[in-house]
Amino acid sequence: MIELLHVYKRFGIKIAVSNLSFKAQQGDIVGFVGPNGAGKTTTMRLITGYLKPTEGKVKIFNENPIIHRLSILPRLGYLPENNPLPIDMTVREYLSFIAEVKKEKQIEKIIEELHIDDVYEKKIDQLSRGYKQRVGLATALCGKPDILLLDEPTSGLDPIEQDVIKDLIKKLAKKRIVIFSTHILSEIEDVATRLLIINDGSLLFDGSKPKGKGSVETLFKKLIKKS
């Protein structure tokens, strides 16, 4: 379970996250939406323990992700914002390294599922943005994590690839917690079971995804305007 309790994160005088509280449990597919600079990436980084909250508590399976990082991180798959990858390595070299660290024995299955077989021997530098994104996703999926944190997972993908990723998220979420951030509101309608709307670091909405086509967009625009 993921639990954030009255979390604040400040960078100097800038407040990135303000009094953020929410919980997520197994089976939840949480769509995390907000304008640029709303605090989505900072929240993801707080959950992974990459950043320390200024105030408040972050608990992953009831443990502090910074103090107990070595017991929590094997259970967590993370695709960071902009998908940073070592461009001087081949896909095979990089994924073999990740699989070894995360003790993933079925890396071939992930490669097959994400259709990266054809670029397996290529240098990451030579890949298209879509393929790079798939390599980043493969990194997150290694080790069969209980929690998947995906910061803009469909960024740079064409509509067909986006559908593949959306189906994959739905499939993966059955036994996991998935939190994904996106700018594309239709993705929330297609994939998420829960919706978190954030702006200026504050949570504006936490609840079930509203039903009906265009309802997420209507709610999002209404809340952003109000804030």
Next chain:
Amino acid sequence: MKALYKKELMQLLNSPVGYSVPIVFALFLGYLFIKDVFVIGSASLKPFFSVAPWLLFILIPALSMRSISEEKRTNTIEVLLTLPLSEETVVFAKLLSLFTIIAITLGLTLSIPLVLGFISALYVPEIIVGYVGLLLLSSLYLSFSLFVSSRVLNQIASFSVSVIILFLMTTLSSDFLANILPKAVQDVLLFGSPLLHLDNFVKGVVDLRSLSYFILLIVLFYKLTVTELKKRI
């Protein structure tokens, strides 16, 4: 740890700096050796041990400058630090991979004492201890340069800062300083000089003070680098 070590070593060997450092080092020292033997007519390892530290303080920062600073600049550090690896493991694997390259580099120069052995009598234990001293000095330079790389985002800045500070450390025992500084200050500075401690090894003496000096400083900069990575802003 093994996986990260392999990855780091592979990245180093695939980079131009990774393979040019051993080549430049071996070629330069090989040239000096040939010049000494055939032009000056001197068959000794002394020039090798006195020039090597000066080359190392430039080549080691060049080798390690991008180790952490580049990871920070490209943000691959975020991926690395959200993998189930401790910060200690990350720093140790990076140090070990850099050390491997330096060990290969020094290994390439073993041809010098081998050739020398054919033309004059050599005392092998002295040479071994001398090489151990060079490895310790290199580890100190590596540990320090890696710490600088963890503090500085730009790899060129990381290289420059490392070279300047290592240059100052290396020149602490110079004759120039001995002449201009008061004796008390000079004594303190001399103890901090890595060259002075290397000298003991080059003479074939394993001095415990010198050994402790190297080990303490290597561990200190390793710990400082770990602390730097543990910082959660």
